[in-house]
Structure formats: structure tokens, C-alpha cells
Amino acid sequence: MSQTTLVQPRTEFLRGFSMRDAGTLIGLVVILGVFGALVPGFFAERNLINILQQSSINACLALGMTLVIISGGIDLSVGPTAALSAVISASMMVAGVPFPLAIAAGFAIGMLCGLVNGILVAYVGLQPFIVTLGTLSTYRALALIYTGGNPVLGLPPSFRAIFNGSLFGLPLAVIIVAVVAIIAWIVLKKTPFGEYLLAVGGNEEAAYIAGVPIARTKIAAYMISGLLAALAAQILIGRLGAAEPILGNLWELDAIAAAAIGGASLMGGKGSVIGTILGAVILGAMRNGLTLMNVQSFYQLLATGLIILAAMLIDRVTRGRG
Template structure:
């Protein structure tokens, strides 16, 4: 069963890629500056945060779960790490602390789901409130400012014309792809999401696999938070509002099935870029925000229909 799915994934990715090319071609046709390299770099940069979150989300969705708490996890790790940075802690320690907070939040989600036997949607809905509350309580609602420039420059640099966030996301994607396609963990994720009972009988460590997925998602949420903090020079407790929905949208456009067992890193990346390109192009065309929202919704549904057609019977 898994083999069949692995074989038809590239076809699905080709479909997403085709959609991306179509969107780019349309915008390039109507807006002369859309294809300028500066604008293309803009699109990648603006998609990178969502892509980073969406990669973690994809791993969880493949395992049959969902993580609604990514935004608040990002906010909590951002404010904790930023307070340490502002207090003069060496930047790399501040960053590691932020990542540790994110991974811990993910582990809490995973343990409640895998060992507590609770539904992922409900658990992460609960922690969505809890982590947001902790971030607000910790800061009293105020942003943390005075981020040292050394830390900011780590993520503000460019390499070969590509902004650091884009490069980081490329590396993260490559690692996630290897994890999913070349390691046992990837097989476990697909197996657990495809048929949990069968996986358990076949000897897959189901609980551990789930906790791992949520820990990775938490870690990636805090990595995205570090990028945002460095870019904005401030950490806000309200950061990350609605990130979960954007990430789910990217994964879904990229072919992940919310029933589990299906999804891929390449597709999700393309999905994130599609969403970023839509926003960019529609802004260049001076389309008002309400219609941008409408267009995004239509693209998601269209992608689902294409999914249905290319896959045949689901």
C-alpha cells in the first residue's frame, strides 16, 4: 500500500508544480515587475516562515495528526529567547534556549496525544490557548525589544543573493526530505498515518513516532520564531497569529491528506510558494485584501479538486 502511494507522489508534485508555473505565468503576464529577481527573492523570503512551519505540519499530518499550536509555540519561544538575548546572554545560547522551548512544547503536545490518548485537534487547541497565555503572562503583553545586532545579522545576511531565511528553509527541507524518505522514522510516520492498528501490530513504535513528529514541529515553529525576531528586531507575544491555518493550507495544496498517510516535503514547499506568490502578485496588481482572501480560498479548493482527479478514487 505504501509503495503505491510513494509511486504516485511525484505525479502529484508535478501537478502542484504545474499550478505554480501557471500562477507565475499569469502574474508575469499582467505585472512587468513580478518576474524581476528582486521580487522573486521577495516571494521566497516571504514564503520562508510559512514553509518552515508547514514542513513540521506536513510530518504531523502524514502521521495522521494536526498541530494547531504552532503560532503560540513560536510566540512563547520568541519572547523567552528574546528576553535572554536582551539581557545580554550570548546569542547562540539564547537561540538554543528558544529552540529548546519549542521542542518542549511539542513534546508536551505529543505526550498528551500519544500517551494520554487524546485527539490531536483537541490537545493542540488547548495548548494553543495555554502557550499564547504563557507568552502574554511572561511579557505582560509588551513586546521584547533591544535584540542584539549580532543575533539579527545571523538571519539578516544573504548568501549568493539568497536571504538567510530562505537558505535555512532549504536546509530544513532537505533534512526533512531525508528523514521522511530515507530513514525508518519516515516509514513509521507514513505507517502510523496510513493505518495505526496495522502499524502497531507490525511493531512500529507508534507513541514514540508521534511524539517525535510533534517535537519536530515545535522545534521548527521556534526556528521560524527566531527568524522573525531577527528580522523584526523585536519579539511580540501576539506573534504567530493564524500561522497554523496557513501551514495547513500549504501542506494541503502540496497534497497532504488530513486523514494521514499522504504528503510530501516538495509538495508542501511548492504549496507555501504558491501562497506567497499569490499574496505578492495580488498586491502588485493592487487587489484589495478581501479579494486576496477569496483567491487564496479558491486556490486551496482548486488544488483539492486537482488532487482528486490526479489520484483517481481516494
């Protein structure tokens, strides 16, 4: 046991954290390189911006997912949370409520959904997978019941303008998600809450004895996940101009994939904001490239699956045992 601890002096820290991010970055570079060689115009500025825009919604969800996964949980309900938040704030806007108020209401719905998840996990003590599987159906049903299954159409142009605008040549949606990512990075690296998340996911019992507020930390993670789902929903309905109660189907899977590619461990206690963003861009770039190559969507699905498995295998091999 202890013999091996004499090896690897200082590099262990780097190896545990930023080395993993570097690995994800290499993965991204390889994928970009492959598509750049195969697809003419892949590296065109417009296409690169396109990739970022197409990745932004998944990145937004995946950031929340990363925090939840680090805390040792999982949030399968992000898609329906987004849908519920979208249809409620859209119907408020259609009814003439000023859009900032409607957006705020959408955010509040997202956080409320997260709060319910968090309370069931942290106070009632149910397993996160089952809790959010249950609320996945529940929130989706609420969105469908609320709208009668019909899309909410006719969103005000002023609202749509914000999410379709751009700044410094970048779509506003991308900038918003970038800001969220920076905040998430600061939260994880520089605040007590971030340390608590890592501790709760890394060893809940020890965190409890050390005085970490376990329940509050978990609930906050789910609320942030709900809030970011709601933000993703606003970006989407701003782009589409309509809110469908079925929007966000299978979003949770892409978000989990991005987090996992980025190095989050579903066992908890480990995860990286930078990695997750890179993971989301990897998935986005791959879909973009395959679409430009006119590859059938069946094969896109196949590629997504293989990328996830490859990332996990590389992770396993480079990390060695235990």
C-alpha cells in the same frame, strides 16, 4: 475488485507520489505565469527572491506540519509555540545572555511545547485537533503573561545580522529553510522514522502489530513541528528586531494550507516535502502578486481560500474515487 488491479502496472507508484508533486509544480507555474503577465517586474530577480523570503517562514512551519499530518495528526499550536519561544529567547538576549544560548533556549521551548502535544496525543490518547486547540490557547496565554502583553524590544544587532544576512545573493533565511527542507526530505524518504510516520498515519493498528514504536513516532513528529515553529520565530524576530507575544497569529492555517496544497492528506499516511514547499511558494507568490497589483487584502484572503479549494478539487478529480 481485483479485476482493476490488473491495469496500470508500474506507473501506479509514480502516480501516487511524484505525479502529485508534478501537479503542484504545474499549479505554481500557472500562478507565476498569470502574475508574470499581469504584473510588470514580477519576474525581476529581486521580486522572485522576495517571494522566497516571504514564503520562508510559512514553509518552515509547513514542513513540521506535514510530518505531523502524515502521522495522522495536526498541530494547531505552531503560532503560539513560535510566540512563546520568541519572547523567551528575545528577553534572554535583552538581558545579556549570549545569543547562541538564547536561540538554543528558544529551540528547547519549541520542542518542549511539541513534547507536551505529543504526550497528550500519544500516551493520553486525546485527539490531536483538540489537544493542539487547547495548547494553542495555553501557549499564547503563557507568552502574553510572560511579557505582560508588551513586545520585547532591542534585540542585539549581532543576532539580527545572521537572519538578515545573505549568501550567494540569497537571504540567509531562505537558505536555512532550504536546508531544513532537504533534511525533512531525507528524513521522510530515507530513514526508518519516515517509514514509521507513513505507517502510523496509514494504518496505526497494522503499524503496532509490525512493531513500529507508535508513541515515540508521534511525539517526535510534534517535537519537530515545535522545533520548526521556534526556528520560524527566530527568523521573524531577527527580521523585525522585536518579539511580540501575539506574533504567529493564524500561522497554523497557512501551514496546513501549504501542506494540503502539496498533497498531504489530513487522514494521515500521505504527504510530500517537495509538495509542501511548492505549496508554500504558491501561497507566497500569490500574495506577492496581488499586493503588487494593489489588490485589497480582502481579495487576497478570498484568493487564498479559492486556491486551497481548487487544489483539493483537482486532487479529488484526478485521483478518482477512493
